[in-house]
Amino acid sequence: MAAVTEYQKAAYIAGQAADARVNIELEAEGMTLNIGPQHPATHGTLRIVVRLDGEQVIWAEPVCGYMHRGYEKLSEVRTYPQITTLVNRIDWLGSFANEVPFILAAEKLMGVEAPPRAQWIRTILFEMGRLGNITLFLGEMGVQLGALTPVFYAFRDREHVLNLIEAATGGRFHPNYDRIGGLKEDLPKGWGTEVKGAMTRVRGFCDEMEELLLGNEIFETRSRGIGVIPAAMAAEYGLSGANIRASGVDWDIRRDGDSPLAWKHCDWKVWTHPDGDSFARYWVRLQEVREATRIIDQLLDGLPSGPIQAKVPRIIKVPAGEAWVHTDNPLGEMGYYVVSKGGLGPFRTKIRTPSFSNISILPWLLKGVYVPDVITILSSLYFILGDIDR
Amino acid sequence: MTAALHLAYWQTTTIKVVVIMGVVPTATIVVVYTFMFKMMAHMQSRLGPMEAGPHGLLQLIADAGKFLQKEDVFPERSDRAVFALAPIVVLVSTFLLYVVIPAGPRLILSNLDTGIFFALAVSSLSVLGVLMAGWASANKYSLIGALRAAGQLIAYELPLVLGVVGVVIQAGTMSLQGIVNAQAHGAIFGFKTLGEPFILPQFLGFLLFVVGAQAELTQTPFDMPLAESELVAGYVVEYTGFRFLFFYMAEFATAFAFAAIGATLFLGGWYVPGVHGTAADVLGPFVLGTKIMLVSFLIFWFRFTYPRFREDQLQAVAWKYLIPLTLVNIVVTGVLKVVV
Numbered sequence: 246m247a248a249v250t251e252y253q254k255a256a257y258i259a260g261q262a263a264d265a266r267v268n269i270e271l272e273a274e275g276m277t278l279n280i281g282p283q284h285p286a287t288h289g290t291l292r293i294v295v296r297l298d299g300e301q302v303i304w305a306e307p308v309c310g311y312m313h314r315g316y317e318k319l320s321e322v323r324t325y326p327q328i329t330t331l332v333n334r335i336d337w338l339g340s341f342a343n344e345v346p347f348i349l350a351a352e353k354l355m356g357v358e359a360p361p362r363a364q365w366i367r368t369i370l371f372e373m374g375r376l377g378n379i380t381l382f383l384g385e386m387g388v389q390l391g392a393l394t395p396v397f398y399a400f401r402d403r404e405h406v407l408n409l410i411e412a413a414t415g416g417r418f419h420p421n422y423d424r425i426g427g428l429k430e431d432l433p434k435g436w437g438t439e440v441k442g443a444m445t446r447v448r449g450f451c452d453e454m455e456e457l458l459l460g461n462e463i464f465e466t467r468s469r470g471i472g473v474i475p476a477a478m479a480a481e482y483g484l485s486g487a488n489i490r491a492s493g494v495d496w497d498i499r500r501d502g503d504s505p506l507a508w509k510h511c512d513w514k515v516w517t518h519p520d521g522d523s524f525a526r527y528w529v530r531l532q533e534v535r536e537a538t539r540i541i542d543q544l545l546d547g548l549p550s551g552p553i554q555a556k557v558p559r560i561i562k563v564p565a566g567e568a569w570v571h572t573d574n575p576l577g578e579m580g581y582y583v584v585s586k587g588g589l590g591p592f593r594t595k596i597r598t599p600s601f602s603n604i605s606i607l608p609w610l611l612k613g614v615y616v617p618d619v620i621t622i623l624s625s626l627y628f629i630l631g632d633i634d635r
Numbered sequence: 636m637t638a639a640l641h642l643a644y645w646q647t648t649t650i651k652v653v654v655i656m657g658v659v660p661t662a663t664i665v666v667v668y669t670f671m672f673k674m675m676a677h678m679q680s681r682l683g684p685m686e687a688g689p690h691g692l693l694q695l696i697a698d699a700g701k702f703l704q705k706e707d708v709f710p711e712r713s714d715r716a717v718f719a720l721a722p723i724v725v726l727v728s729t730f731l732l733y734v735v736i737p738a739g740p741r742l743i744l745s746n747l748d749t750g751i752f753f754a755l756a757v758s759s760l761s762v763l764g765v766l767m768a769g770w771a772s773a774n775k776y777s778l779i780g781a782l783r784a785a786g787q788l789i790a791y792e793l794p795l796v797l798g799v800v801g802v803v804i805q806a807g808t809m810s811l812q813g814i815v816n817a818q819a820h821g822a823i824f825g826f827k828t829l830g831e832p833f834i835l836p837q838f839l840g841f842l843l844f845v846v847g848a849q850a851e852l853t854q855t856p857f858d859m860p861l862a863e864s865e866l867v868a869g870y871v872v873e874y875t876g877f878r879f880l881f882f883y884m885a886e887f888a889t890a891f892a893f894a895a896i897g898a899t900l901f902l903g904g905w906y907v908p909g910v911h912g913t914a915a916d917v918l919g920p921f922v923l924g925t926k927i928m929l930v931s932f933l934i935f936w937f938r939f940t941y942p943r944f945r946e947d948q949l950q951a952v953a954w955k956y957l958i959p960l961t962l963v964n965i966v967v968t969g970v971l972k973v974v975v
Contacts, residue, residue, distance in 0.1 A: 387942060391858060391943030392940070392942040393675075394939055394940065397681060398679070463941055463942045466948055467942060467944070615946070616866075617859065617946065620865040
């Protein structure tokens with residue numbers, strides 16, 4: 246290329262300056278819109294402040310804390326067995342999955358390990374919590390995009406899963422079933438057969454959603470290419486679970502971690518999607534539900550017999566030390582960092598919840614999208630408010 | 636009017652007003668109960684309302700009672716006069732729609748020569764009410780909803796009107812009564828007794844009409860202006876009590892009216908083969924009612940099945956696909972009309 250003359254350079258700079266002047270003159274203040282704290286798309290009390298230019302978002306900021314319940318602080322004044330009741334309420338849709346990492350952390354500090362049967366039942370209920378959580382997402386995303394019907398199908402089939410969780414644990418939403426060193430009680434008779442029936446139903450539901458939503462042209466135009474998160478960006482913001490797998494990162498703590506739970510005993514697959522958009526996140530979660538039903542089926546077939554409780558003292562005192570246990574919960578990576586000074590309760594607990602990190606990407610992700618896409622992105626990132634403000 | 640009945644002008648006018656005042660709420664109740672309550676519920680594996688009356692028949696009456704009891708709230712910074720007037724403007728456009736729909740050879744409130752033109756013109760009056768509501772509410776969600784509604788109604792007015800032109804060309808008249816008669820006296824391949832519902836030659840026109848009507852009614856997949864998951868309820872977000880009821884009634888009574896226009900244009904309206912004269916006047920409303928239910932079923936079936944388009948995608952659908960299709964339809968119909 247020919248060298249650029251001084252004159253051309255000056256003309257270019259003058260042109261840019263003229264453009265900039267015009268842009269400043271045309272630039273409107275923008276309208277600040279509060280999405281939330283009480284808004285149907287935030288399923289709870291999340292507030293998102295967006296500045297709009299017409300319908301385009303030019304700046305966005307999530308404001309959380311409207312439902313903060315202080316669980317980290319509360320756990321400092323509770324004994325270990327009492328804390329499972331608290332943490333049940335973090336991700337209220339898949340609550341059993343919240344108990345597991347905490348109990349595992351306490352067991353790790355005490356040097357106890359639950360017997361195999363207890364570990365297998367834990368895994369089954371963990372995955373059932375995942376079903377209870379993600380099936381609702383599969384319907385809910387339809388509602389956010391304007392299709393009313395899927396969510397009712399989700400509620401219909403999820404009901405069977407919840408009933409069976411209730412049959413085993415006594416609680417539909419807050420099982421409080423996990424104990425240090427084992428479980429509250431054994432499974433009721435004939436439970437396995439019922440669960441297998443429910444799994445068939447859930448698989449049927451997945452097929453239905455695949456046809457009703459994933460195969461719908463409008464759903465595709467609304468979700469493909471919307472809210473694309475590149476893999477590097479997803480890792481930088483600490484995304485986890487299906488959100489990072491939808492960006493093509495093959496990472497699942499259930500498979501890659503060294504959890505004592507029973508995932509390693511069965512054959513299942515971690516699904517990833519290369520696109521990283523809202524459609525990919527829906528697709529990955531749909532496959533995750535299918536895999537969860539496969540895991541449950543296999544674990545029920547090979548459920549070992551034996552005790553469900555290891556020997557632990559009647560009054561649980563955890564020796565001094567620190568432990569970090571994380572699992573791949575329905576929403577993503579959930580972990581507890583428990584610091585014990587040898588008392589009845591932990592000295593300090595740090596709860597790492599997936600939704601809090603997942604929504605941290607919003608200011609970056611929402612820049613430049615349209616208002617309807619804000620809703621698509623919010624629902625496809627899938628957060629539970631209790632999981633953000635714990 | 637027949638020889639037996641000689642009514643003064645004021646008498647006929649009073650009767651007409653009473654009829655239309657009765658028809659609009661009845662239409663709302665029928666549409667909401669059948670489709671919004673029961674059909675939607677059964678499609679979603681629910682039962683819908685079951686307690687008020689047998690199978691929840693009186694649910695809407697109960698709802699109306701609830702709305703009427705509510706406090707009439709004005710937002711603090713709203714433009715009170717405009718805010719109060721907006722639902723009335725919307726409802727008036729609905730009432731006007733019913734004026735030109737024939738329910739029998741003589742059962743028509745006003746047999747205008749430009750019937751279909753009139754109907755489509757007054758149906759777009761509701762945009763004014765919507766804009767008024769959105770602006771006067773002093774609410775950002777309302778404003779976005781109203782602007783979306785205005786943009787959408789303007790975009791979809793075109794395919795709706797142009798989709799109807801095919802029928803007008805074929806019938807040779809714009810009067811709705813005339814269009815029904817043209818269908819009654821038409822022939823399918825020379826076979827005269829059954830008449831010729833325009834849905835057969837104008838099938839493309841029918842599809843375009845249904846899509847356009849869907850958008851005019853702001854029903855899913857074109858319900859961006861109301862989009863309850865993002866705009867909460869669009870331009871009606873600040874309305875309570877009977878003003879909300881007005882919007883609600885207008886929405887479903889307009890759906891009924893559009894279904895009636897669709898049935899008149901494409902399914903032969905009140906005409907059923909073999910019934911003529913006074914018998915047609917008696918049977919007509921029922922025949923028309925059945926056909927309306929068929930068209931509304933289609934409209935509401937779409938509503939419960941599809942997700943919604945984004946506003947820009949919605950505009951693209953109208954301008955890039957629907958309008959060219961309607962133009963093709965008009966050209967083909969025009970050429971065939973001249974040639975055949």
